Amino acid sequence: MSISAILKSSIAKKWLMALTGLFLCLFLVGHLLGNLQLFIGGWDGTVKFNEYAEFMSSNPIVQTVAWITKILIGVHVVLALLLVINNRSARSTNYKYNRPDKNAKFSSRTMGWMGTLLLVFIVVHLVNFWAPMHYDNEFPVQLNEAGNYYTADGIEQVNSYLQKVEGKQHVFINKVDMGLAMRDLAKVTKDFFSKTENGVTALLMMILYAIAMLAVAFHLSHGFASAFQSLGINHKKYNGMIKLAGMAFSFIVPFVFAAIPVYLYVTQA
Amino acid sequence: MATIKGMNLTLKIWRQKDANSKGKIETYKVKDISDHMSFLEMMDVLNEQLISENKEPVAFDHDCREGICGSCSLHINGEPHGPDRGVTTCQLHMRKFNSGDTIYIEPFRAKAFPVIKDLVVDRSAFDRIIQSGGFVSVNTSGNTQDANALPIPKADADKAFDAATCIGCGACVASCKNASAMLFVSAKVSQLSLLPQGQVEREERVLNMVSQMDDEGFGNCTNTGACEVECPKGISLENIARMNREFLKATIHKEE
Missing domain, CATH: 1.10.1060.10 (Alpha-helical ferredoxin)
Structure with missing residues (x-):
């Protein structure tokens, strides 16, 4: 079969959907493990999380994987659109009376809708944190009680001050450039969900994030196990395991994700 | 033998003159339907009634009426072959319905299955x-293989x-x-x-x-x-x- 014929085929599209979907599941695990550090309180937690954030936004391997993730989200979305257009046209006249609830689960029938909700959330989430971190030259930087700044490698610079070099915030000691300042993503994140810092927006965002994670839960509760079926992995011996793993994954991952904004909102003044 | 329950039903059936016409749902009433009847026998009763009224009977596919030929279809109350499991429409019994029920009957819907007439699809x-x-x-050379x-x-x-x-x-x-x-x-x-x-x-x-x-x-x-x-x-x-x-x-x- 030629490559174009393969890509035209319905089954090939499903493989790609499944493979990109499973890759994005791996991404969720990685993202969640990193975010767990937001549960660590105090100065220690702030330092740990900021060091982690600086590592993630500078390490070339991580950055490559991040771009691959963004591209694969795009592939997943474009394929979904192609599939939906194709599926809609496959039934030009709808039933006057239909009971899809009699033969299929809600989560399986709403993959497109939940996916759309997720895409909107991803954009909102990137605008909230990723975009300012990468493009805002006034992004808050880490400053300890003694009034010292930190360089991005995590070293405290005593008697330091900030100065812009080519628009970026650098740490200086006695007019010597010590390097890029460590940005304070931990504070930004915590303030974002803080009643005093962000007012009613904090509450609305917490609710939005929780709803988005509910969409993740529904999307995964069908998508995870379904990906295996699409790839042709359907075997009496392993079906139970895949189903159980899918259920656990689709419950635990979004639940812990959602717990972070809720925790930050509830525990902060 | 169990007593035969006479059911009165309202049927909402998709009527379409031919492949190129625009169809619509028509309402019919049937009386004294036995719960021993199959769904297609109930459709036969309706058609007898329509013929006696000088109206066009409802076209639907059927052949063996034993659940093995795959001819019968019908989307009944939102489900293909109706509410029962593991049966074709011809094997669906009227005992699955109650007197007074309204039953929607539509053709199988898919672009690849165009409607030919009423409930018959290609x-x-x-x-x-x-x-x-x-x-x-x-292998046709030599003796037939066991x-x-x-x-x-x-x-x-x-x-x-x-x-x-x-x-x-x-x-x-x-x-x-x-x-x-x-x-x-x-x-x-x-x-x-x-x-x-x-x-x-x-x-x-x-x-x-x-x-x-x-x-x-x-x-x-x-x-x-x-x-x-x-x-x-x-x-x-x-x-x-x-x-x-x-x-x-x-x-x-x-x-x-």
Whole structure:
């Protein structure tokens, strides 16, 4: 079969959907493990999380994987659109009376809708944190009680001050450039969900994030196990395991994700 | 013998003069329907009534009325072959309904299954998919081979037989939110790929059948499992996974 014929085929599209979907599941695990550090309180937690954030936004391997993730989200979305257009046209006249609830689960029938909700959330989430971190030259930087700044490698610079070099915030000691300042993503994140810092927006965002994670839960509760079926992995011996793993994954991952904004909102003044 | 319950029903039936007309739902009433009747016998009663009123009877597909030919269809109260499980419309009994019920009866809906008249749809897309699967090579030199001379594992024979029970009625397409024909095609692919007799054309068969399925305008599979629930023969989703595997293997392996 030629490559174009393969890509035209319905089954090939499903493989790609499944493979990109499973890759994005791996991404969720990685993202969640990193975010767990937001549960660590105090100065220690702030330092740990900021060091982690600086590592993630500078390490070339991580950055490559991040771009691959963004591209694969795009592939997943474009394929979904192609599939939906194709599926809609496959039934030009709808039933006057239909009971899809009699033969299929809600989560399986709403993959497109939940996916759309997720895409909107991803954009909102990137605008909230990723975009300012990468493009805002006034992004808050880490400053300890003694009034010292930190360089991005995590070293405290005593008697330091900030100065812009080519628009970026650098740490200086006695007019010597010590390097890029460590940005304070931990504070930004915590303030974002803080009643005093962000007012009613904090509450609305917490609710939005929780709803988005509910969409993740529904999307995964069908998508995870379904990906295996699409790839042709359907075997009496392993079906139970895949189903159980899918259920656990689709419950635990979004639940812990959602717990972070809720925790930050509830525990902060 | 149980007493025959007379049921009075309101029927909302899709009427369409021919393939090019715009159809609509018409309402009919039938009285004294026995709960022993099959759904199609109830339709016969309605048609007798319509004929006696000098009206056009409702066209619907049927043949054996034994649940094995795959001719009968009908989307009844939102489900292909009605609310019962593991039966075709001809085997659906009126005891599954109650007097006073309103029953919606529509044709199977899919772009690949155009309505010919009323409840009759053209399912020849399935025939073309079968044709695209081609032939099975048979050795015709010398004596006829004994069927039992080819050893087949019991589990494979069972699975092949289960897949072969597909009667091609199209309920899978009708129930699928995407009007996908994957359950049907996968049953036909599985049936032969599991048996030694089907090995010679194994790769061509799956590639050609899937390609024909896509060309006919059926949708894609979202693994909702609706087809498996509504299938009167209980064809399993396992077959779709097998078809996906067969397609993958053939795509990678075949040179042209």
